[in-house]
Every structure is written in structure tokens, then in C-alpha cells.
Amino acid sequence: MxxxxxxxxxxxxxxxxxxxxxxxxxxxxxxxxxxxxxxxxxxxxxxxxxxxxxxxxxxxxxxxxxxxxxxxxxxxxxxxxxxxxxxxxxxxxxxxxxxxxxxxxxxxxxxxxxxxxxxxxxxxxxxxxxxxxxxxxxxxxxxxxxxxxxxxxxxxxxxxxxxxxxxxxxxxxxxxxxxxxxxxxxxxxxxxxxxxxxxxxxxxxxxxxxxxxxxxxxxxxxxxxxxxxxxxxxSNDAYLVLEDADLDLAVKTAIEGRLYNNAQTCINAKRFIATEPVYDEFVERFTAGMEAVKIGDPMDEDTELGPMARSDLRDKLIDQMDDSVAKGARIRCGGKKLDRKGYYFEPTVLDRVAPGMSAYDDEFFGPVASVIKAVDTTDAVRIANSSRFGLGGGIFSRDEERAAQIARDHFDTGMVFINSFGLADPNMPFGGVKxxxxxxxxxxxxxxxxxxxxxxxxxx
Missing domain, CATH: 3.40.605.10 (Aldehyde Dehydrogenase; Chain A, domain 1)
Structure with a gap:
């Protein structure tokens, strides 16, 4: 001992x-x-x-x-x-x-x-x-x-x-x-x-x-x-980008939701499931936004992404990413350790993510985002619920009431955020299923x- x-x-x-x-x-x-x-x-x-x-x-x-x-x-x-x-x-x-x-x-x-x-x-x-x-x-x-x-x-x-x-x-x-x-x-x-x-x-x-x-x-x-x-x-929380989503809001919130707390939060946004009509534009804009994130000393007020908490956690993240790439996922940006002191890793976007990959099935506890294409809203919900996890998730749609109904009746998680990313609130129950x-x-x-x-x- x-x-x-x-x-x-x-x-x-x-x-x-x-x-x-x-x-x-x-x-x-x-x-x-x-x-x-x-x-x-x-x-x-x-x-x-x-x-x-x-x-x-x-x-x-x-x-x-x-x-x-x-x-x-x-x-x-x-x-x-x-x-x-x-x-x-x-x-x-x-x-x-x-x-x-x-x-x-x-x-x-x-x-x-x-x-x-x-x-x-x-x-x-x-x-x-x-x-x-x-x-x-x-x-x-x-x-x-x-x-x-x-x-x-x-x-x-x-x-x-x-x-x-x-x-x-x-x-x-x-x-x-x-x-x-x-x-x-x-x-x-x-x-x-x-x-x-x-x-x-x-x-x-x-x-x-x-x-x-x-x-x-x-x-x-x-x-x-x-x-x-x-x-x-x-969890590996899914955020749905529906065909009527406000993409300016969706992209901005997706970056925040993926990278908050140095991307090491149980309810970080981790999988982004975009429907076919908006998929290509979302991926391009999301990738550009992730590339622009400022990495640096966490004590500096203008730093947007700090280090991962431990070297072994970074090593695990890299192994998960490499496994997914070997099975067909594509790195759109990032994917590397920084050549500096500290346990830093670049903001990374993976697309062409499919079942059987760690990027699809497992939790990535670090700054790697998975983007998945869905045919339509029904397919997006199916993909979200196919996870063995069920803590949180989100929906981007201009029709807030429809999104709330999907969240209530069809999203198999303990928490759902509509057109937003958030953390705990003292007045709302916090917890998951599965x-x-x-x-x-x-x-x-x-x-x-x-x-x-x-x-x-x-x-x-």
C-alpha cells in the first residue's frame, strides 16, 4: 500500500x-x-x-x-x-x-x-x-x-x-x-x-x-x-441539432457544452447528432469554432481551455480516439497533445462516427467531440437513446414546445436542455437512468x- x-x-x-x-x-x-x-x-x-x-x-x-x-x-x-x-x-x-x-x-x-x-x-x-x-x-x-x-x-x-x-x-x-x-x-x-x-x-x-x-x-x-x-x-450526452435549429446558437452552445470545465464533466455535451439538412453546415462551423479556442494557463482570465486533470486521463482519451479512427472515424481538427508542460490536448472534432466505435459508444472525458448524422428527428432520438448511458442531453430547435415534448416523452435521460447548455441548479433534480x-x-x-x-x- x-x-x-x-x-x-x-x-x-x-x-x-x-x-x-x-x-x-x-x-x-x-x-x-x-x-x-x-x-x-x-x-x-x-x-x-x-x-x-x-x-x-x-x-x-x-x-x-x-x-x-x-x-x-x-x-x-x-x-x-x-x-x-x-x-x-x-x-x-x-x-x-x-x-x-x-x-x-x-x-x-x-x-x-x-x-x-x-x-x-x-x-x-x-x-x-x-x-x-x-x-x-x-x-x-x-x-x-x-x-x-x-x-x-x-x-x-x-x-x-x-x-x-x-x-x-x-x-x-x-x-x-x-x-x-x-x-x-x-x-x-x-x-x-x-x-x-x-x-x-x-x-x-x-x-x-x-x-x-x-x-x-x-x-x-x-x-x-x-x-x-x-x-x-x-454519460455520453447527446445534443440533437434538428433541421429547424438556429445554427448560430447551436454552434456556439455546442462548443461551450463540449469544452466546459476543460471538457471533463459528466454532463458535457459529447455526441452531436445533426439531421441531414443541417449536418454539413453544422460540422463545418463547429469545427472552425473548435479550432479557434484559446488554450493556455488556467489561471489566465482569457484562457478558454486548460489542461486535462491527469496524464493517465489524457492517455486514455488518446487511446479511445485512436480506436475510433482505426474503425473509420475522421479527425476534422485537433487530435494531438500540445508540445508544452502540462496535460494539454487540442480541441478535437470527429465525424464519420458509427456504432462500434469508442467515439459512439463510450464516454470521452476530455476535449473530443463526436458528430453523427441522422436522417431526421425520429432517427436522431433513436441514436441518442441507443446509448447505455442516460444522464443528460439537449435539443436545438426553433420550436421550443415541440422540443420540450420530445424531451419529456422520448429522451431517455434524467435531464434535457433545450437550446442551451447548463449544469446543476439547486431547485432542479439532478441524476440519470441506465x-x-x-x-x-x-x-x-x-x-x-x-x-x-x-x-x-x-x-x-
Whole structure:
């Protein structure tokens, strides 16, 4: 077992910090302390918990520049995107503080097979373990932890190793804002230790954001112990460019949607399915736009694309692209590493993409876009839904209501964007179907995922 984690700046390849993995006894002690903190926290009123969460949001805004810089250093995010991420985290705190007490309030119900009255209480279940990825070092943590803290649970975090510093900083910020000590704990551990955390008798639920393979492993491990899981996994989101699309908007949004967060987001636009009447023009204009993107230092305000987060991720992307080209895909632009320090890769467009290619079937977690031709709208929807994933997607059409109807009735995903590209919103459910996972976060849904809907029967 490697006893240290090293974080590296992906823009410079320079070492940032080293963290020592904790031993199994320390893990066990930490879980016990988090459970003890939960025992007291669950008895606080929802309103009192909400005020602490509101304070966390204020603390995030106060320390925004420091946290944003740490994230950019660890994973290569554009500094503007890192600042926006901190603002989103603060907005999640605001939304949760404003809405959490109402969503968790006891609900009285009439009874139909019993005498008396019924009451439903949403009560916390205990310690919830979160296994989180590197691409949104703050948001991924805030998304599950704030909802569960609002519900009254204790929270454990295993963050991705390359953003360990961001995870530890968040713990400090939470406690500086008034969260009780040990209620939110960061575990600097390896994968074998993580399995033992899932098994631990004091851990009552597990949430993971990661790959489908990781999701299968975690779900199987937790399932053996009959513990609930929420899984937000990968995707290869399809964006449909219909024959009546506004191509100026479609091209601009497609570039933004493919490259946002250095093209390393689960709901990035990844496959572009254009119908025959607009296919050729869309490909030409999309390719020209991707070629014009400015690549550079993520700390520079005018940089449009920074480095990938790790060298191994770039190597995997190249292997996927090469496999697709060997099977008949064509590189319209890009396709190469940059000859400079850092894990940079050119914005790339592939066309002639067909089933059986990695560019068609798999998730590309980096700046490579796949363009696919469809005969018409029906064919475009068929191609989009042929994926084993189902997180998000989009439709470009001047007929917004028709597009919304297609999204509602025919698009087999958890989220659909009409004439836009977007990320999470605190007031809308976030999650997918098929191999993109199950369960929902945001929109009030995440607060109740790890609660016990307890039935209390009262006398007449």
C-alpha cells in the first residue's frame, strides 16, 4: 500500500503537496467520532441546522478566491470556472437553508384502514459516506454533504486523491462556519480501506459520483450489507441539432457544452447528432469554432481551455480516439497533445462516427467531440437513446414546445436542455437512468434520499 498521496498541478506538472494515508484504526476512530457528532446533531431542529448551513454558504463566499485557486491548482480548472463553482456551492447552501425545514417538516395524514391519525416524519439515518471525483472538487462535496447535514446526518468524505487539498479545505471552512466538530470528516484513504468504510456498521448509506465501473463495485459492496446507495455515474450526452435549429446558437452552445470545465464533466455535451439538412453546415462551423479556442494557463482570465486533470486521463482519451479512427472515424481538427508542460490536448472534432466505435459508444472525458448524422428527428432520438448511458442531453430547435415534448416523452435521460447548455441548479433534480446511475440530488430530492420516512400512528 502506498502510504502517501501526492497532488500535482496539471498545468505545470509540479508537485503541490503530499498527504499521509491514515491507518485502519484512525479510520475506525473517525467514523466513531462522526457518529457521536450525529447523535447530537440529529436532535437539533431543522431551523437550527439550516442556520449553520446558511453560515457555510457565507463562509464559502468569504473564502472564494482561496478555494477557487486551490481547485485550479489541483485539477486545472479555469480560474473563472472555479470561482463560479464556489458561487454555485454557496447557492446550494442558501437554497437548502431556505427550503430544508419545510421539506423535512412532519406531515399529518388521514388514515383509511386504521383508527386515529397518521404522521410521517423524515428522520436522519446516521453516517453517510460520500466517494467523490476530482472534476468539481467543491461542488461534488457540497452537493451531497449539505443535503445530508440538513437532513440531520453525519457525513464522511473520501475525495479523489488529486484534489485531497480541496476536500480538507472544505472541512475547515465548514467548521469555521459553525458546523460541530467531527460531523463532517475527511478520510485520506485508499480503495481497499474505502471498501471497509462501506462495510462499517456505523455507516448507513453510501453515495458515489464516478464511473459506471466504480458504481457497480460500490453498489455491490453496499448491497451485500443492505445499505442504500445513490449513484451519479458517467454519460455520453447527446445534443440533437434538428433541421429547424438556429445554427448560430447551436454552434456556439455546442462548443461551450463540449469544452466546459476543460471538457471533463459528466454532463458535457459529447455526441452531436445533426439531421441531414443541417449536418454539413453544422460540422463545418463547429469545427472552425473548435479550432479557434484559446488554450493556455488556467489561471489566465482569457484562457478558454486548460489542461486535462491527469496524464493517465489524457492517455486514455488518446487511446479511445485512436480506436475510433482505426474503425473509420475522421479527425476534422485537433487530435494531438500540445508540445508544452502540462496535460494539454487540442480541441478535437470527429465525424464519420458509427456504432462500434469508442467515439459512439463510450464516454470521452476530455476535449473530443463526436458528430453523427441522422436522417431526421425520429432517427436522431433513436441514436441518442441507443446509448447505455442516460444522464443528460439537449435539443436545438426553433420550436421550443415541440422540443420540450420530445424531451419529456422520448429522451431517455434524467435531464434535457433545450437550446442551451447548463449544469446543476439547486431547485432542479439532478441524476440519470441506465448506466448513469440512480437516485436524485438537488431540488429537495437529495435531502430525503438518506432519511427514514417514519410512520407514526396516533390515537383519534
Amino acid at each position: 502506498t502510504d502517501t498521496i501526492t497532488t500535482t498541478n496539471p498545468a505545470t506538472e509540479e508537485e503541490i503537496d503530499r498527504f499521509t494515508l491514515v491507518d485502519d484504526d484512525t479510520v475506525d476512530t473517525t467514523i466513531g467520532k462522526t457518529h457521536d457528532a450525529f447523535v447530537n446533531w440529529k436532535l437539533e431542529s431543522a431551523e437550527a441546522r439550516a442556520e449553520v448551513i446558511r453560515s457555510i454558504g457565507a463562509k464559502l463566499r468569504e473564502r472564494k478566491e482561496e478555494l477557487a485557486t486551490k481547485m485550479t491548482q489541483e485539477v486545472g480548472k479555469l480560474i473563472g470556472d472555479s470561482r463560479d463553482e464556489v458561487e454555485l456551492c454557496a447557492a446550494i447552501c442558501d437554497f437548502t437553508a431556505d427550503n430544508g425545514p419545510r421539506q423535512l417538516a412532519d406531515e399529518d395524514r388521514p388514515l383509511f384502514a386504521n383508527e386515529g391519525r397518521g404522521r410521517v416524519s423524515h428522520r436522519p439515518i446516521g453516517v453517510v459516506y460520500g466517494i467523490q471525483p476530482w472534476n468539481f472538487p467543491a461542488y461534488q462535496v457540497v452537493r451531497y454533504s449539505i443535503a445530508n447535514l440538513m437532513a440531520g446526518n453525519g457525513v464522511l468524505l473520501k475525495h479523489a486523491s488529486n484534489c485531497t487539498g480541496s476536500g480538507i479545505m472544505l472541512r475547515h471552512l465548514y467548521e469555521e462556519a459553525g458546523l460541530p466538530e467531527d460531523l463532517f470528516s475527511v478520510l485520506v484513504i485508499d480503495h481497499d480501506q474505502s471498501d471497509k468504510v462501506i462495510d462499517h456498521e456505523l455507516v448507513r448509506g453510501v453515495t458515489l459520483t464516478g464511473s459506471a465501473a466504480s458504481g457497480r463495485h460500490v453498489a455491490e459492496r453496499a448491497g451485500k450489507a443492505l445499505k442504500k446507495t445513490v449513484l451519479e455515474l458517467g 448506466e448513469s446511475g440512480y437516485g436524485r440530488e438537488h431540488g429537495g430530492f437529495g435531502i430525503k434520499e438518506f432519511t427514514n420516512a417514519k410512520s407514526v400512528f396516533l390515537g383519534a
